[in-house]
Amino acid sequence: MEKLNYEVLEKSGYDGYILKDAPVKVMQFGEGNFLRAFVDYWFDLANEKADWNGKCCLVQPIAPGLAKMINEQEGLYTLYLRGSENGQKVDAKRVISSVKNCLNPYEAADFEAMMEVAASDDLEIIVSNTTEAGIQYDPSCQLNDQPASSFPGKLTQVLYHRYKAGKKGIIMLACELIDNNGKELLKCVNQYIDQWGLEDGFKKYVNEECTFCGSLVDRIVPGRIRDEKEVAELEQKHGYADPLLDVGEVFGVWVIEGDPKLNDVLPFKKAGLEDKVFVVPDMSPYKKRKVRILNGAHTGFVLGAYLAGENIVRDCMQDETIKGFMNKMLYDEVIPTLPLDKQDLLNFAAAVSDRFNNPFVNHELMSISLNSTSKWKARNMPSFLEYIKEKGELPVCLTMSLAAYIAFYSNDIQSLTDAGLVCKRPAGNEYTVSDDRWALEFYYEHRNDSAEELVHAVLTNEKMWDQDLTQIKDLEATVVADLKKIREEGAKAAYASCL
Missing domain, CATH: 3.40.50.720 (NAD(P)-binding Rossmann-like Domain)
Structure with a gap:
């Protein structure tokens, strides 16, 4: 040829x-x-x-x-x-x-x-x-x-x-x-x-x-x-x-x-x-749109979805609970906090659904999970804090996504290796969490904590969040309850409870 x-x-x-x-x-x-x-x-x-x-x-x-x-x-x-x-x-x-x-x-x-x-x-x-x-x-x-x-x-x-x-x-x-x-x-x-x-x-x-x-x-x-x-x-x-x-x-x-x-x-x-x-003249609103809607959606739902047994993004879009959780997070909690034309934001979010449902791309949840500590801080925390400032209450799905992040990093920790933190999925197979070494060492040191002790240690870790998140009204108790729900009933049931 x-x-x-x-x-x-x-x-x-x-x-x-x-x-x-x-x-x-x-x-x-x-x-x-x-x-x-x-x-x-x-x-x-x-x-x-x-x-x-x-x-x-x-x-x-x-x-x-x-x-x-x-x-x-x-x-x-x-x-x-x-x-x-x-x-x-x-x-x-x-x-x-x-x-x-x-x-x-x-x-x-x-x-x-x-x-x-x-x-x-x-x-x-x-x-x-x-x-x-x-x-x-x-x-x-x-x-x-x-x-x-x-x-x-x-x-x-x-x-x-x-x-x-x-x-x-x-x-x-x-x-x-x-x-x-x-x-x-x-x-x-x-x-x-x-x-x-x-x-x-x-x-x-x-x-x-x-x-x-x-x-x-x-x-x-x-x-x-x-x-x-x-x-x-x-x-x-x-x-x-x-x-x-x-x-x-x-x-x-x-x-x-x-x-x-x-x-x-x-x-x-x-x-x-x-x-x-x-x-x-200023592309920062468009960057914010991409980071908070597209990237924020990824980080917001994939960690819990992985614990629920999913492996690629497209399959998550076929699951009514996971897709429903993502949509509620985007349409009710993220989009209302963004300073752009609302129709433009709705169009972009609709395109995100199409993109995640791409029949040609097998986008693995584990590849999206890399460095989720800094990703949650950059992609999800701004929407989370803005929502609280505007509404005076916790955003249900974004708060659950924070609990899912903690669950993913702490689920039945087996060991800490050069490759990362080895955890076990509820289904029994091992997976390796990849992140900055200090973040992995933090979770390994807290591997025997109760849900209450772990959530307190995470939320008060200013190296992670540049602030003490326990100062936010009701957050600590809510994240503890969400983490327990994920651990006891499964991540999918926890996501369903937000809908």
């Missing part, structure tokens, strides 16, 4: 949208599954729907990468968006043609090619997703490194070369999953400008002529298909082999923080994508 490229694609009889030649308008640091299923997909739609006529040149942020494979396929790859939308199963194929090529700047010729793109009149946008560790200042980087080892170091080299070539400023869209990603990236670039003693004119160019935008990305991307039988079947169906084939969920939202005038420069509004990719 021949590998995908333009000639092979034509022979296969593919009749979808394809753009073969266009100027490079985007330099993209990162060539992995996520960016190809997300950013490059939106640019591909902009080409089709707004006649944007632009290509993306990808750059490997680290030496090992996909450049060779991407260039062998002339930038083409197959994307499947799979999931559930409005309760309907979706399995949509699209060949993405918005990528021109991929450079490995750790090779001399590609470093020079990266600088050529940097100095091009066509370049308008730089995008990055270099993992959470990518936006970091490394003082060992030097201006004459080829390339600088850190991503902000490479970006400073690229922007300096562009400035020296007398070209206009660019729009920088940071997609890394850290708070204030755009501002943090700009801060690192300014540190290199100072460290390398670069001129004031360049500093002014970076801070005034270039636009650094933070952004919030939201799409689950499982990536490649691991089932060899399915891969073989798809190759027969497509008429070509594609080792770069990518898979993402149907849902996708990209919130870009910046001046709304950027909507006129970026191609997404013209392409009719303004409900999917949009610019807002």
Whole structure:
């Protein structure tokens, strides 16, 4: 079977949208599954729907990468968006043609090619997703490194070369999953400008002529298909082999923080994508929406659901008690505390149900359970405290979710190993809790406590919560009662008692 490229694609009889030649308008640091299923997909739609006529040149942020494979396929790859939308199963194929090529700047010729793109009149946008560790200042980087080892170091080299070539400023869209990603990236670039003693004119160019935008990305991307039988079947169906084939969920939202005038420069509004990719002056409400509804739902129900015998998210959505518990938590306790348009929040919550019910993704509860101490604090506690402040009473489901967290971390503790805290499920099988070592040691030390002693120790642990939660009226007694119910009647019966 021949590998995908333009000639092979034509022979296969593919009749979808394809753009073969266009100027490079985007330099993209990162060539992995996520960016190809997300950013490059939106640019591909902009080409089709707004006649944007632009290509993306990808750059490997680290030496090992996909450049060779991407260039062998002339930038083409197959994307499947799979999931559930409005309760309907979706399995949509699209060949993405918005990528021109991929450079490995750790090779001399590609470093020079990266600088050529940097100095091009066509370049308008730089995008990055270099993992959470990518936006970091490394003082060992030097201006004459080829390339600088850190991503902000490479970006400073690229922007300096562009400035020296007398070209206009660019729009920088940071997609890394850290708070204030755009501002943090700009801060690192300014540190290199100072460290390398670069001129004031360049500093002014970076801070005034270039636009650094933070952004919030939201799409689950499982990536490649691991089932060899399915891969073989798809190759027969497509008429070509594609080792770069990518898979993402149907849902996708990209919130870009910046001046709304950027909507006129970026191609997404013209392409009719303004409900999917949009610019807002402040993305924090959207981040809050995602963290408290999507992530908060996960952390709020999965620990109890696991104790109740469930293993993957989709199966939980088939269980009326667990789904009912999640919905009551979201609609009655979380959404009323959020500062966004209520219809928008209801639409987002409805999409969350579809996403959790994705027939193509086996999202394991145990993978969601990692680091649940910090997750409950970041995702659930803000809604919990806000609800109490507004209503003057405890939120029933969020309080139960706190008890379920304690139950998950303390259920029939067997041992503490290098891998984590080994507990036993009510069904009898062992599971390993993964978290910060201090949190695991805390639960191991309290393994023989009564429910009352354990709840008191957890709620008064200020390292966990930055405060003493026993100060909240009725909380300690309620969590004790909830924990006893989970232990004595089972987590499902405890969830049912909230409905």
